[in-house]
Amino acid sequence: MSPEQIVALIAALAAEPDPNAFASLKAGGANPDYPVTVTPCARPVAPTEIDGQTVICGTVEVPFDHRAPEGARINIAFNLYKAHSLSPQPDPVIYLHGGPGSGTVIHVAKTISYFEHLRGRRDIIAIDERGVDSSAPEMDCYSTLGEQLGPVVEKKAGTDVPSLSLDFIKGCLDELESKGIDYSLINTEQNAMDVPAVMSALGYDSYNIYGVSYGTKLTMEILRQDPPGIRAAVIDGNAPPWLPLYSMFWESHSTPIRKTLEPCERDPVCNAAYPDIISRTFALIDKLDSEPVQGPNGKVGLEEVFFTFDNRVDMTGKYEPLSPYMPLMIDQLEKGDTTIYDRIAAGELPPKPATADDDTVRAAAQAAGLSASDMVLVDAMLSAANHIRTAGDTVTRTAQALEAGLDSEARNMDLAEIFDDQLAQAIQSLEEAEARLAAGRDYLDLRFVTPSVDPLITLANAHFEEKTASAIVALARQLDPGEVARVFDLIRIDNQATVKDVEGDLQLMLYACQEDFANGWNSPEKFRELMVAEGSWGPVMQDILVGGLAAYFVEPCALFKKHPRENWTSVGSSDLPVLSMNGELDTQTAAVWGALSVQNYSNAQMVIVPESGHGTIQFSQCARDITAAFIEDPEGNLDTSCVEDLRLPVMLPDGTMHPLPY
Template identity: 35%
Template sequence: MTPDQIIAAIGLLMAEPDPAFETLRAGGFDARYPVTVEACPETTSPLDVEGQTIICGTVSVPENYNEPDGRRIPLEFALGRAHSSNPFDDAIVYLHGGPAGGALSAIGASTEIILGDHRPHRDVVTFDQRASMLSSTTVRCNATMAENIVDLVRTVESAPTPEGVEPFDLGAFFKPCIDELYASGADLPAYNTENNARDVRALMSALGYPEYNIFGISYGTRLALEVLRTAPEGVRSVIIDGVAPPNVHLYDDLFGPHADSIETLFDQCAAQPACAEAYPDLRQTFIDLGTVLTETPVPAARGMPAINADVFYNTINQRTKLSEHWVRDLTRYLPRIIHELAEGDPTTFDWYMSTYAENADAPQSAADLLGPAGATLSGDERALALSVLESAQSMSDQGEGVAAVMTQLKHDLVAGTVAVSVAETFDQRASEALRELSHDEIPAAVQGYARMQAGEPTRAAIGYWVLAHFHGPDQTELMSLVNAMSPDDIARTFDIANVELDKYQGTIENLMGLRIYACQEDFPFNSRDNGARLLSEFPYDVIAGEEGRAALENIYTICDLFEPAPRDGFQEPVVSDVPVLVAGGTNDTQTSWKWSHLAAETLSNSQVVIYPNSGHGASLYSECGRDINAKFILDPGAELDLSCVESLTPQFVLPDATLP
């Protein structure tokens, strides 16, 4: 955190509440879509103060826009005010991936990282889309989850299955869950990308933005494209990054982006004469490697884990993830690693894993951060670089301390000191009592807790749970607390239960929300027969291993349980003249970088940027990408300077290079 940021943050903390927030508290800017302000989840940036620089709540939208007076969906949102005292009127909204991945579980990541370069000049908005995480209340299979809560806890926590108990089959969970959803009264076919696009327009209108910008990643790109087709009113500009156009067979071609990524590596090596000479026919070597690692894995006897095809490819596939910083430098070594492993030599692979992977979460010294680049510097240059890095680390440490203080300060300003309520006391006492139960009693008590949470929030429900599962002094003390609860305490007890079960509920919501979209609107456009055909033609066994094939079959098996609800024209390319920045990354194995060009074919006012050595959400991997995004939103009609992109191309390590 820089001194300027610290000063700005303190200024924000002491600022008067934004007048526009009062309009939101009064119901918002569009009576068709009422706003209800609620407390923000505890995932906001330390620099934000609820009610002053950020506000959260729900926007009520129709489940089916053809029936505006019918069932409603509360969409959970967060709105962060621009840091400028004179911002642009048009906000920027982040459309998360998935489908149903959610964004409010990490509000600070949206407002300060994904949209951080835009917030100095614009308000930023993020929300959980329909059927996604906090906005999934209308499509939850609460009864099925309550029945399976013990197994879900074991699965999420990676706990061992007790002896004599059948392992939990998460796939088998889906059928009763889907049956429950169809019986719940929810209009499942209304949970689709077209209505999701209408939600975006409704949300921004309710929050007071007649004109706005969009930044979508992954499924968020498909949604952004649908906004341009279905509800384009007010859209000023769009960034789509990690593009999933509606006209690609996203599920049948599950392995296609992997092939495009690895083939780009082959092309990049071939374009560098020294690499091409050192590793001729790298593509065939990679194909042969699949056979080598499948039939004769590198054994673990050398003091490192065994290397089979899945271990090897799962490692290099981490390059697609923004959060996996330890693989950022792996691309430079891949031609050498592929060449060595094909001959049964794990030297460079082992070196990289022991140097980077084993210390991925460990604090790094300035010398570690300087890495191999230090060998190319003179003594004075190296000393200067180390000094700068040490200073940067010191500033980072101080920034973390300031952030912690800021977090406490904002809580003090907004909430004051809050005494422990009867609800909190009950929660603490119930946790103690649970530990006194036998191993046989705990699963039933946890299951009962989940059933209680899924029902009506009443004193009787809490009391029934206590009487059913606790005995003696524990039961007596807990019932005394239940009887002492005020209506607010009862509500708070259920809020606590929701928070405690959120991690397990969230696992199901994420999996189920994705399939509500995919299985209804992408099938039968995708099909098991077409997937099998594409898989039979796929050349890389090391990529399409057992795990990947099982994942593909799982998609078809679960989608067989849904009633398809395809929509005419949904798989047609989106045509628009709105300014669009289309980005992709050569390491992206979730959405092929080639799909960026495909989407741009019918976007007449688009610019395409492909970032080398960058994964899913490629523009966020480098300062180059973030700067290009910021410049585009500032002036969507201007031609972009892309000169920094070429510098991201990896320079490959040759066989005779000394490993640092």
């Protein structure tokens, strides 16, 4: 942060909150049909945000079934980040996350970091989609978790518990049914109806959508429903419902290989050096299963080569620029030579940028013939640089501490957190594993108890020896009503963290098993049929990839009733401006799915970004600039020329680098 930003931050944190900030939301929102409740944002929000001033968090109450609006309700959690402009555009951007599962609302700072490039002129809204994390606390299966707390603890400790996921899903479905929750309504159709309801509640008449991964599928369903107010949409990492995607995930692994090697086949020099390199690569990967290459550092087999391609990117934004070395690696391995592979495995490739320490810089300055007086200036500059680095880290840490301290004082949390810590320590200190599990189960069950001191006292007396119980009971009796509420808030947070370890699969299965595996739309049989017909993968990889699908989805999906919907798999159409963004190296959603997503969209533009993975804005300033330009002017001529500069060269057999065409 600049000095001006630091001063502004301190002033904002120290000042009285602006009573007009987010006034309409604090008053219940803009649409009485969808009431808004403001809640504290997940901590920490500083140094980039100030709860209630630059960002506000809460829930919007919407119908559980939008076709029966008088029935049960569900709360959709949101974060609303104010635009940096004092005169923002009226149409914000709502981010629809992937999965489905692994929500975004709890990650206040991380979430907005992806969208700062759109925030200069527009508010940004992030939600947890229905049935996911903060948008479904009543669907958390704490009874099932309590029954399986032992296996959960073993899994968290690193022990393999193969049946835990399946057992948890089965128990959780039974638990949801016993609560009377119709989980068939956790689907993309209802999810799509939530979005315009949330935007109406937040007071926006017009808005833009940015969907990533499953969020693209959700965006396409919203476009199918065509509610009023949508100005434009970006779909990044495309997963169209009119493709049997779970039967096509083999393509999300073959496409990055093809996209990496196609420029070589198009280039005369590279093609002469590595003829037919695409077919050779797929053939070699299959062959290496039974005939690995022995190198000085061990065998190089199918898995090693497959994951060298596949692990160049991941969903967190990690990226390794290994594409230049792939043709030579394949060429060498065919000849029994592991040189390039070994250098990649050792971290020697790609070459790491030189990082000069102070002594190296001084030596270089002296070698350049700088005078003694100039060297004094060099030392001063190096000292200042170190001070700047230290100061930057200090500002971040102290701003977070200041914000947390002010928040603690505002909510009178100290005694509550002391109590929660002592209760946790008392449970952990129980000598017998079964005693710890029993206390842990009762602790989990507090999630459903009306906050008061009595259940805390009951838990202490039931599980701890007299001295420990007396200390906890005495501390509990000192809690005032606000502190009691905070203790139960901490219990809720602890519950969510524990259940999240095993609930992630359930959140995905609620959507995938009920929708995508209905009527044979996806199946291992279709997976193999489509993969064989396309022809990239050989027999060994076909068996591996089919086995992966079967192991992950077949047994769990057999536990669900299927709920196919009319026209769910028919190709959608829209006349709204849509930008399809796709990363060439994306191993979650194949880049070639981008064109299939917008095939019937009359006002669509498509960009494939080299050297980018899942969610292109994580990987490339070029992608961020393109999406920002599109949101600014969805109907304008979009300049995408920056993607051409992202194409990396290829290493030829003599070790020289040769440029490749885009």
